[in-house]
Amino acid sequence: MWQPHFEMMPRGELERLQLARVRETVQRIAANNPAYFEKLGSPRAEALASLDALQELPLLTKADLRAAYPFGLACAPRHEFARMQMSSGTTGKPVLCPYTRADIAQWAECVARCFAAAGVTRADVIQITPSFGLPNGGFGFHYGAEALGAFYIPIGPGRTLLQLQLMQDLGATALVAIATYPLRLMEAAREENFDFRATKLRVGIFGSEMWSDELRARIEREMGIETFDILGMTETGGVGMGIDCAAHQGNHVWEDHYLVEIMDPKRDERVPDGAEGELVVTTLTRRALPLIRFRTGDMTRIISRAPCECGRTHLRLARFKGRADDMIIFKGVNFYPTQIEQLLLRHDGVGNDYHITLAYDAHGNETLELVVEQKNFLSESERARIQRELLDLVGLSVTPTFVAAGTLARPAGKAVRVVDQRKA
Ligand code: ZN
DSSP states (O other), X not given: OOOGGGGGOOHHHHHHHHHHHHHHHHHHHHHHOHHHHHHTTOOOGGGOOSGGGGGXXXXXXXXXXXHTTTTTTOOSOGGGEEEEXXXXXXXXXXXXXXXXXHHHHXXXXXXXXXHHHTTOOTTSEEEEOSOSSSSSHHHHHHHHHHHHTOEEEOOOSOOHHHHHHHHHHTTOOEEEEETTHHHHHHHHHHHHTOOGGGSOOOEEEEESSOOOHHHHHHHHHHHTOEEEEEEEEGGGTEEEEEEEOTTOSSEEEOTTTEEEXXXXXXXXXXXXXXXXXXXXXXXXXXXXXXXXXXXXXXXXXXXXXXXXXXXXXXXXXXXXXXXXXXXXXXXXXXXXXXXXXXXXXXXXXXXXXXXEEEEEOTTSOEEEEEEEEESSOOOHHHHHHHHXXXXXXXXXXXXXXXXXXXXXXXXXXXOOOEEEXXXX
């Protein structure tokens, strides 16, 4: 069972614990993986006199993890491996994350804490919709629900009508999903005249994809639930690195398990609290795959290190704006797909799905096609307003194509919002 007092630890004590655990992690790497230790510059643990001294160590990239396929950065002997998860990128080798039994216990504790922060208790019925397979979501929530002691429905993804039926018949109170999956449930519910408000569902825990505040508001309104934004990725040991609490003043990171830095991605320097940059994570308690200064690619900022209204002392991050590598540069204009999503979803007539395609025309000029599903028919003036906002707010001169709801493809798994054919 997890230890809630760690979540309330005064900051000084928390930072001393972090420093001790950074040193332990470096010692673990030194003792188990000489090549990895050398890559860090062979730091003496005692030379890490403060958390600031961590900045002397090099940054670890996703490419480093891919190059280490399958277990080149592992720091536990193979006979201690208990399981693994895998993240498949669109290019190159996948990243494998091995777990020892202790890592599974750490994972369970982190996810159980997330459930607790979202107000989910052992009295709840949790419907787990991410995949039980190589992606980490399904099993992460499974271990967390086990640690919490709640009843859970391990349904996995897809089978949308069965999802609605079990939600209703088994009285699910908490739904966990990748962030765009509620859209599929909402769509099926409309077709079936299924009313979420007539179910017992009250909490949604969603993550693994960018989802704007506007999309969040739509899900909350239509499902009649309170939603929570959960953090975590395969590389760091899976879902559950942190979550927002009932105060919704940013996402807590479990700082006794993870040390976060925010870096200027161009200069590789820390930025001050409040400034935006790339999230860099050092794991403090992972054994099979400890990470020192892993560049996540996620763009965010530290909202506060002060204690939260909820009583937790662990720092809070802003909701992710996008991944550094999701940023689109089109004719010299930089923007994130979430900015387009926010703008579109402010219009009631716009549906929940949109698609951006970037390409070159026959003359080698960049083209951007934006296809938007409409929920209700949009008038000419409303379409013109959206076009004007795209120009005013994002700097994008584009004429969106509006299509009927249900026109765009619904891939299984994560939503595909952007296709950049320029990179082909
Ligand atoms: Zn809080």
